[in-house]
Amino acid sequence: xxxxxxxxxxxxxxxxxxxxxxxxxxxxxxxxxxxxxxxxxxxxxxxxxxxxxxxxxxxxxxxxxxxxxxxxxxxxxxxxxxxxxxxxxxxxxxxxxxxxxxxxxxxxxxxxxxxxxxxxx
Numbered sequence: 001x002x003x004x005x006x007x008x009x010x011x012x013x014x015x016x017x018x019x020x021x022x023x024x025x026x027x028x029x030x031x032x033x034x035x036x037x038x039x040x041x042x043x044x045x046x047x048x049x050x051x052x053x054x055x056x057x058x059x060x061x062x063x064x065x066x067x068x069x070x071x072x073x074x075x076x077x078x079x080x081x082x083x084x085x086x087x088x089x090x091x092x093x094x095x096x097x098x099x100x101x102x103x104x105x106x107x108x109x110x111x112x113x114x115x116x117x118x119x120x121x
Contacts, residue, residue, distance in 0.1 A: 022095055025060040025069030028107035031100045038069060038109060039095040039120060045086035054078070056085050058094075070108040071096050077112045093120040 023031060025040040040060030044067070047056045054075025059067035071094075073085050081088075095118045098109040111117055 025062075025107075028069045028100055029102075032102045032107060034100055035098065036100055037095050037097040038100070038107075039093065040069065041093050042089045042091060043067070045090045047084075047086045049075070058085065058089050060094075067106060070103070070106055071117070072103075072108050072110045074110070074112075080112070081114050089117075089119075094118065095120060 022037040022039040025038055028036070028038050038060065042058050043061055044059045044063030045057065046064065048054065056073040056075075056078060057064065058071040058073070060069045060071065062068050073081065078085065096109050096111055097116050098111065100107050100109055102108070109116070
């Protein structure tokens with residue numbers, strides 16, 4: 001029941017975050033520890049099924065290894081996404097909302113639900 005309540009709360013809270021001002025992937029480094037919406041072009045993607053946690057990486061505005069911002073989707077959350085993330089989002093402009101964290105000096109948002117991400121036209 002707690003999980004259902006959390007998901008419902010998330011579905012109503014996160015979409016409203018897209019209405020807020022977004023920040024660029026370049027500016028995300030200045031917002032570590034904050035909830036924000038980051039918008040940019042998916043410059044490179046990678047699914048690593050043999051790595052612990054089976055991460056999927058979507059790098060915005062600059063491709064790996066020169067990436068400046070990453071959307072991380074853990075393998076345990078991939079089934080929540082209707083399309084294969086590394087294929088579906090490649091070369092698209094997206095916005096992702098969530099807590100900006102930092103891994104090895106690179107800002108990232110962990111996307112646990114597809115509702116955290118929105119495709120820009």
